Amino acid sequence: MTGSLLEVIALDVRDAVAAERGGADRVEVVADMAADGLTPAPETVAAIAAECPLPQMVMLRLDATFTAGPETLDRLRRAAKELAQAGAAGFVFGFLDGDGAVDLAATEALIHAVSPLPWTFHRAVDHAADVQAAWRAVRLLPNLATVLTSGAPTGVADGLPVLKSRAEAGDGSIILAGGGLKAPHVPALLDYGVRAFHVGSAVRESWSEPVDWRLVQRWRALVDRD
Numbered sequence: 001m002t003g004s005l006l007e008v009i010a011l012d013v014r015d016a017v018a019a020e021r022g023g024a025d026r027v028e029v030v031a032d033m034a035a036d037g038l039t040p041a042p043e044t045v046a047a048i049a050a051e052c053p054l055p056q057m058v059m060l061r062l063d064a065t066f067t068a069g070p071e072t073l074d075r076l077r078r079a080a081k082e083l084a085q086a087g088a089a090g091f092v093f094g095f096l097d098g099d100g101a102v103d104l105a106a107t108e109a110l111i112h113a114v115s116p117l118p119w120t121f122h123r124a125v126d127h128a129a130d131v132q133a134a135w136r137a138v139r140l141l142p143n144l145a146t147v148l149t150s151g152a153p154t155g156v157a158d159g160l161p162v163l164k165s166r167a168e169a170g171d172g173s174i175i176l177a178g179g180g181l182k183a184p185h186v187p188a189l190l191d192y193g194v195r196a197f198h199v200g201s202a203v204r205e206s207w208s209e210p211v212d213w214r215l216v217q218r219w220r221a222l223v224d225r226d
Contacts, residue, residue, distance in 0.1 A: 004190075004223040005146075007057065007176065008216055009037070009200035012044060015211040016052040019203075022216020026055040028092060028120075028198065033207045035064040037122075039079050042086040049087030057120055057145075058083045060093040060110060066124040068095045068106045077113040084117060090145060094121035094138070100129030102137040111142060118145035123179055126153050135166060139174065146176035146196055155180025160188060167192040186222050197223045 008019035010027040019027050029045055030037035037059050045056055060076045060083075062068075068076065080091060091114045095103040102125075111119060121138045126149055128134035138147060151159020151166070156179060166175060177189050178198025186197065201207065203215040 003195075005176070005196040006216075006220055006223055007178070007196070007198045008203055008211060009033070009198070010048065010056075010211065011040075011207075012210075013047045013051050015204075016048045016054060016056075018211040018213040019216055020052050020054050022203070022211075022213035023220035024054060024216055026057060026089070027052075028057045028059065029088075030059040030092075033200070037092075038062060038064075039076070039083075042079075042082040045083050045086040045088055055089035056087060057090045057092050058088040059122075060091050060114075061122070066094070066096040066127055067098070068103065073106055073109050076110060080110065080113050084114065088117070090114075090118040090120070092120040092122050092148065094124040096124050096128060096134075100127070102128065102134050104137060104141075107141065115143060118143050120144075120146045120148050120176060122148045123150060123153075125149055126151065126159065126179070131162065135169075135171060139171060144174065147171070147174050148176045148178050148198055150177070150179030150181070156182070156185050160185065163189065163194065164192045167194055183219075183222055187225075190223070190225070 005025045007026050008024040010016040016027050031040040032038045095106040097103040125134045150156040151162035172193035175194045176196040176198050
């Protein structure tokens with residue numbers, strides 16, 4: 001793919017079709033945005049696959065925390081198998097341990113479960129006790145496609161300095177900027193070398209309303225403005 005990558009959160013078929021119409025490159029498929037995105041049903045992924053050709057990056061997360069014990073991992077492994085069979089092109093996950101460090105054992109267990117499909121480490125990285133150490137750990141993991149990050153737990157507006165420093169450290173190619181991302185942030189991110197963008201609330205009136213393809217189209221033009 002040339003140019004920037006635009007990923008749109010999709011809760012259902014209607015969202016995915018609108019994302020495609022507006023020019024998105026792929027969708028992140030989730031359920032329950034009240035919990036900041038949880039694992040969707042395989043039926044949702046299958047329905048999207050039947051109506052929309054965009055690659056689906058599917059969330060693997062059972063609750064609003066960033067931790068995963070053995071029982072949770074077993075459930076997520078089973079879910080990953082069902083979701084892959086339903087049409088997932090890749091997955092979104094990532095875990096922290098009780099000390100706020102990247103839980104490599106849990107994360108690597110899911111990497112193995114979804115292999116050879118690519119995956120995105122989600123915004124758990126922004127909540128790590130030592131963000132720099134978390135990035136060092138994550139960037140070495142196999143089959144990593146992107147890291148969904150806002151640079152700060154509170155969103156891109158506060159995280160721009162961190163995103164700039166990560167890009168300067170050589171991580172620009174794997175940054176997927178998202179989490180409170182707004183149009184005015186994009187020129188600076190492009191200047192930093194970030195080329196992948198993730199939008200959810202920015203392309204719909206509210207989470208109870210569907211994706212608006214015209215807003216996706218505006219974002220397409222915005223992120224392609226180099």
